[in-house]
Amino acid sequence: MTTKQGVEGFVEPRTAVSDVTLLLVAHDGEWTRRRVPSVKWAHDFANRHQVPSYDAAVVGVPQRMRDYNRRKKAGGI
Numbered sequence: 001m002t003t004k005q006g007v008e009g010f011v012e013p014r015t016a017v018s019d020v021t022l023l024l025v026a027h028d029g030e031w032t033r034r035r036v037p038s039v040k041w042a043h044d045f046a047n048r049h050q051v052p053s054y055d056a057a058v059v060g061v062p063q064r065m066r067d068y069n070r071r072k073k074a075g076g077i
Contacts, residue, residue, distance in 0.1 A: 009046040009053035010061055011039055022046070023056060029068025 006027025014020045018035075022042040025031045036042045039055075046053035 007051050008062070009042065009051045010056040010059070011036075011042040011046075011053055012056045013039065022053075023061065023065075024051070025062055025065050027064070029062075029064035029066075029071075031065050031068065 008025050010023040010025065012018075012021040012023055012033075020036050020039055020042065021033050022036045022045065023031060023033045036045070043053050045051075
């Protein structure tokens with residue numbers, strides 16, 4: 001995480017098909033998603049690493065992530 005600039009965390013709640021996840025998105029839209037023990041754990045992790053964190057159910061995921069996925073699918077990355 002120390003090699004990426006502008007990382008933000010998006011905490012995704014537990015659903016019927018998945019556990020709580022922490023979605024980390026860099027300034028360029030590159031992202032990774034990891035299962036985490038709880039919503040509190042995800043926010044605490046982000047705070048410890050000085051990464052802003054948001055509830056994905058409230059704010060959604062950033063457009064830059066969707067743009068990154070589109071570029072990658074088109075072969076631009």
